[in-house]
Amino acid sequence: MSKIGVCIAGASGYTGGELLRLLATHPHAEVVAATSREYIGKPIHYVHFNLRGMYRNLKFSEFSIDLILKKCETVFLSLPHGVSLNYTPKLYEAGLTIIDLSADFRLKNPEAYKAWYGYEHPYQDLIKKAVYGMPELHRAELRGAKLVASPGCNATAAILSLIPLVRNRLIHMDRIVVDVKVGSSEAGSKPSISDHHPEREGCIRPYDAEGHRHAAEVEQELSIVAGHEIKVSMVPHAVGSIRGALASSHAWLINSLDDAELLKHYVNAYKGEPFIRIVYRLPPGYPDPKYVIGSNFADIGFAVEKRLNRITSFAAIDNLMKGAAGQAIQAFNIVKGFEEMAGLMVVPPKPV
């Protein structure tokens, strides 16, 4: 079977680099174009030093819709919010499969873009066509989809931590508080005043503490799971590690349940999911992003504070993998009918 020609737009960035890394060994896809404005004509390893020798016949090229239409069948948009938006209609009309890693098509309610991202969404018809690219929730809709809105990293950790509790109606839905710790690569490859190394190293810094954008997609998706509207309070924290996101989601159980019953709910919620691993009472105790780094796994666990009937549900992911490029490729595999783990059989290293 010949390979599908794939383009990565925004290939010089962190999620673009991860897509290049994973697609280098994908059995059914070949990267035929990798765009960048800054590094046109440079080899891939000029930016992604880890990929030396992997792409001998590929150089960064200028972003051009015409080039993408000519060469590719699928395009991954690893571009900033508000940029993907401008290119999607033309790519969609031309019949390409689009996997967008930005937030531009994640929210179903057009009003939400103004509230959370500060712009009027100009392509409301396309919002309706986009499928939220989380396989654990939308596997059936992903099959054959033309436009995939790949979830945010903090949102992925939050949603995965809460699915078992929300789906089985085990918690009071009006009191959910999500705390996320996330490494510096979530901010992208362009250093900012607060996110370049000397400022970020060693920090434990809350941000967007009065309303994080990803709460919008967490509420949207968990409301679908619950069958009614859910609100969550969500506070992310920038930490000094490079990769990894840990969601600790706090909620109160409606009835007291012992750990064995809860464990059954978690196991059942993720039965058959190739990238979900339940972590329970074995060392190191609770999910830790350290042990999923580089892989598409999400480690999920929980702890109950019995005297308060309060549960904390944990999800540990690599923000660039299950939180971005890995999940995008998982969705791509489903869209195209490939085996879901194609290109994603990365075992996390230890120690890291």
Ligand SMILES: NC(=O)c1ccc[n+]([C@@H]2O[C@H](COP(=O)([O-])OP(=O)(O)OC[C@H]3O[C@@H](n4cnc5c(N)ncnc54)[C@H](OP(=O)(O)O)[C@@H]3O)[C@@H](O)[C@H]2O)c1
């Ligand atoms: N980092 C994460 O953990 C993560 C997780 C989930 C989702 N996401 C989302 O994925 C997208 C990419 O994130 P990232 O972390 O890879 O960011 P990044 O490292 O900053 O990369 C962005 C890429 O887009 C290109 N670019 C920037 N502005 C552009 C424009 N106006 N037109 C064309 N190309 C442009 C840049 O390359 P040149 O400057 O060379 O053109 C760069 O290659 C974002 O929407 C982000 O929110 C990120």
